[in-house]
Structure formats: C-alpha cells, structure tokens
Amino acid sequence: MSRASIADAVGLTKATVSSLVGELIARGLLSERGRAPAAAVGRPGQLVALSDETVVGLGLEINVDYLAACVLDLAGGVRFERFLRRENRDTPIRDVFDALGDLGRSALNEAEAERLIPVGVTVAAPGLVEVDSGMLLMAPNLGWSNTPLRTEVANRLQRPHLYVTADNEANLAALGELWQGHGQEWRDFIHISGEIGVGAAVVVGGELLRSGSGLGGELGHLSIDPNGAECPCGSRGCLERVVGQEALLKRARLDAEVGTSIGVPDGGVRLLAESAERGDQRTLDALAEAGEALGLACGAAVNLLAPNTVVLGGIFALLFDWLADPLREELEKRAFVAKCSDVAVVRSELGAAAAVRGAASLTLRAVCADPYLVGSSGR
Numbered sequence: 001m002s003r004a005s006i007a008d009a010v011g012l013t014k015a016t017v018s019s020l021v022g023e024l025i026a027r028g029l030l031s032e033r034g035r036a037p038a039a040a041v042g043r044p045g046q047l048v049a050l051s052d053e054t055v056v057g058l059g060l061e062i063n064v065d066y067l068a069a070c071v072l073d074l075a076g077g078v079r080f081e082r083f084l085r086r087e088n089r090d091t092p093i094r095d096v097f098d099a100l101g102d103l104g105r106s107a108l109n110e111a112e113a114e115r116l117i118p119v120g121v122t123v124a125a126p127g128l129v130e131v132d133s134g135m136l137l138m139a140p141n142l143g144w145s146n147t148p149l150r151t152e153v154a155n156r157l158q159r160p161h162l163y164v165t166a167d168n169e170a171n172l173a174a175l176g177e178l179w180q181g182h183g184q185e186w187r188d189f190i191h192i193s194g195e196i197g198v199g200a201a202v203v204v205g206g207e208l209l210r211s212g213s214g215l216g217g218e219l220g221h222l223s224i225d226p227n228g229a230e231c232p233c234g235s236r237g238c239l240e241r242v243v244g245q246e247a248l249l250k251r252a253r254l255d256a257e258v259g260t261s262i263g264v265p266d267g268g269v270r271l272l273a274e275s276a277e278r279g280d281q282r283t284l285d286a287l288a289e290a291g292e293a294l295g296l297a298c299g300a301a302v303n304l305l306a307p308n309t310v311v312l313g314g315i316f317a318l319l320f321d322w323l324a325d326p327l328r329e330e331l332e333k334r335a336f337v338a339k340c341s342d343v344a345v346v347r348s349e350l351g352a353a354a355a356v357r358g359a360a361s362l363t364l365r366a367v368c369a370d371p372y373l374v375g376s377s378g379r
C-alpha cells in the first residue's frame with residue numbers, strides 16, 4: 001500500500017502515517033516496493049509492504065513421534081521448515097529436549113546466515129500448557145506431566161536474548177490456519193485437530209478464544225454417551241473413545257502403531273486411509289461412525305459458539321473424504337444454528353504443518369502488536 005492509502009484506511013493524517021512508516025522502515029519491519037500506478041493528480045507514491053528481509057519468528061513443536069521447526073518471515077514466507085521423525089514416547093525427556101534444541105539451533109543458524117533476525121520462539125506441545133508459566137501440565141499421549149517446557153527449550157537454544165513462549169498445539173494449529181491458511185476469510189471457526197487424541201480451538205472474529213488459564217479446547221473429552229466406554233480422563237463416552245486413532249483402528253480391526261499424520265510412515269492413519277480406499281467395510285463403518293460422533297460433538301459446539309466453518313485438521317484432514325458427509329448430516333440434525341445459516345465443513349489447508357506454522361506466526365504477532373520489541377537498528 002502507499003502511505004496515502006494507509007492514511008485513508010486507518011484514518012490518520014498522511015504526515016502521521018509517513019512518520020510511523022519511517023519508524024517501521026528503520027526498524028526493518030516495513031520495506032519499500034516500487035511506486036504505485038500513477039494517480040490522476042500528484043506524484044505516484046512509494047508502495048510499502050511488510051518486510052521479508054529482517055525479522056523472523058521460530059516455531060518449534062514436540063509431538064509424540066516427531067519434532068518440527070519452522071521459521072517464518074514477517075511477510076508470511078516460510079524460510080525454514082523441517083519435520084524430524086522421532087519416537088518421543090518412552091524416551092528420556094532430556095533426550096527429546098536435546099534433539100529439539102539441536103533442531104531449533106539449526107533453524108536459527110540458517111536464518112542468521114541469511115542475515116535474518118529471529119525475534120522469539122514459540123513451542124507447541126500436545127497437552128495442557130499453562131501459557132503464563134510455560135509449563136506443560138499434562139500430555140497423556142507423551143506420558144509427560146509438569147514439565148517446564150519454556151525453560152527446557154530456552155536453556156538449549158544458546159540465545160539468551162530470545163523470548164520463548166509455549167502453547168497447546170491445537171491452539172497453535174488454529175492460529176496457523178488463521179494467519180497462514182484460509183482463516184482470514186472464515187473469521188469464526190472451530191479447528192479440530194485429530195492426531196492420537198483430539199483437540200479443538202475456537203477462533204471468533206479473527207481472534208483465538210482463550211480462558212485466563214489458557215487451558216480448554218478438550219473437545220476429545222466431550223462426553224457424547226453418558227453410558228459409553230470409560231475414558232482415562234475419568235469420564236465416560238468421551239468423543240476420543242470413538243474418533244481417537246486407537247478407537248478407529250480397533251473398530252476397523254487394523255493392527256498398526258498409532259502415530260501422528262506425519263510421524264510414523266506406515267502408521268495407523270495411512271493404514272486407515274488405504275483400507276478405506278480399498279473399500280474395506282469395517283474401516284468404512286468405523287469412519288462413518290466417527291464422522292457421526294464428530295457431528296454430534298460439533299453440533300454442541302456450533303450451538304454454543306455459532307462459527308461459520310468447522311475445519312478438520314491432522315489425521316481428520318487425511319480421512320476427510322470419509323468423515324465429512326456423516327459429520328455434515330449429523331451437524332444438520334443437531335445444530336439449531338445450522339438451520340438458519342450455513343456451517344461449512346472443510347479440510348485443513350496446512351494439515352500437519354499447522355501447529356508449527358502457528359507457533360512461528362504467534363511469535364511474529366507479538367512484534368505486530370508491539371513493534372517497539374524490535375530496536376531501531378532492527379535488533
């Protein structure tokens with residue numbers, strides 16, 4: 001945009017906008033990109049855009065069977081992205097953090113070699129994360145509890161000036177979809193991430209809905225059958241008992257290691273997809289039942305929150321073709337809101353990369369919210 005069109009859009013004078021833009025250019029957050037097409041009157045203005053040459057954010061992710069790192073620039077460009085398949089269950093926690101530290105340092109080294117300036121780090125984990133303290137309170141699928149995620153990662157990056165935060169992977173996946181996927185068009189959506197467990201996050205008006213504790217989003221433990229199977233969480237008939245990966249494999253009578261959609265190459269998800277592709281009736285029934293159960297749970301969420309879109313991520317993105325129709329059918333029956341307005345059910349655009357992209361984006365959003373975090377020399 002030109003300075004004049006920014007002034008029009010934000011309702012400040014052109015002089016004020018010019019001075020602010022000058023400051024942001026000095027901080028390396030904006031850069032000039034040629035001239036706007038000639039206006040009828042006056043000189044054509046210089047166009048300014050978010051800079052892809054200075055600040056970057058690092059996202060890291062720990063999951064049950066992989067580690068991931070992603071570096072994003074301010075203009076949304078992916079400058080580094082690596083997924084490292086690695087069994088993190090039943091391994092000493094220290095080894096997992098050491099491997100994540102190595103991965104994080106190589107991402108930072110590559111960014112710095114390109115003269116990019118990392119401004120912070122966000123770590124995604126599959127469990128309950130207390131954002132303020134950076135503690136991972138509980139991650140049942142990893143078998144971890146009360147782990148100081150933020151401190152463990154910060155200690156290994158060898159960059160004491162970098163601010164490290166931690167958050168839940170489902171929240172970050174929704175933010176990834178919001179800032180890097182189609183989220184800006186949807187604005188109000190529920191993002192359901194299925195991997196081994198099932199998490200959800202809600203975006204309302206383009207903002208992630210958060211409680212003060214940062215916990216929540218445990219859609220997988222929404223009880224859809226009060227007399228259903230016992231769940232390790234202490235409740236009964238939790239959604240995860242029907243749509244979680246273990247339940248799907250058992251119902252389809254498939255024998256495979258449970259894993260995430262990118263972690264285990266021949267893991268449960270691929271087997272389910274291949275088996276459904278072949279038309280195996282048990283698998284098709286398991287997936288239809290799961291779609292229906294997801295529709296039931298989504299119906300409750302949609303009635304309460306009235307989103308316009310339900311996004312299926314993780315393994316549900318890979319199994320979307322078999323889940324979507326029964327889900328939609330059930331949703332139409334259950335969600336009163338859906339009788340008055342359309343609720344779209346869509347596949348996640350970013351899939352398994354959503355959480356680590358969201359983590360990197362969240363770091364950069366802190367700079368967008370407060371550009372003074374970056375010094376006038378761009379540091």
Ligand SMILES: [Zn+2]
Nearest residue numbers: 221231233238
């Ligand atoms: Zn439960």
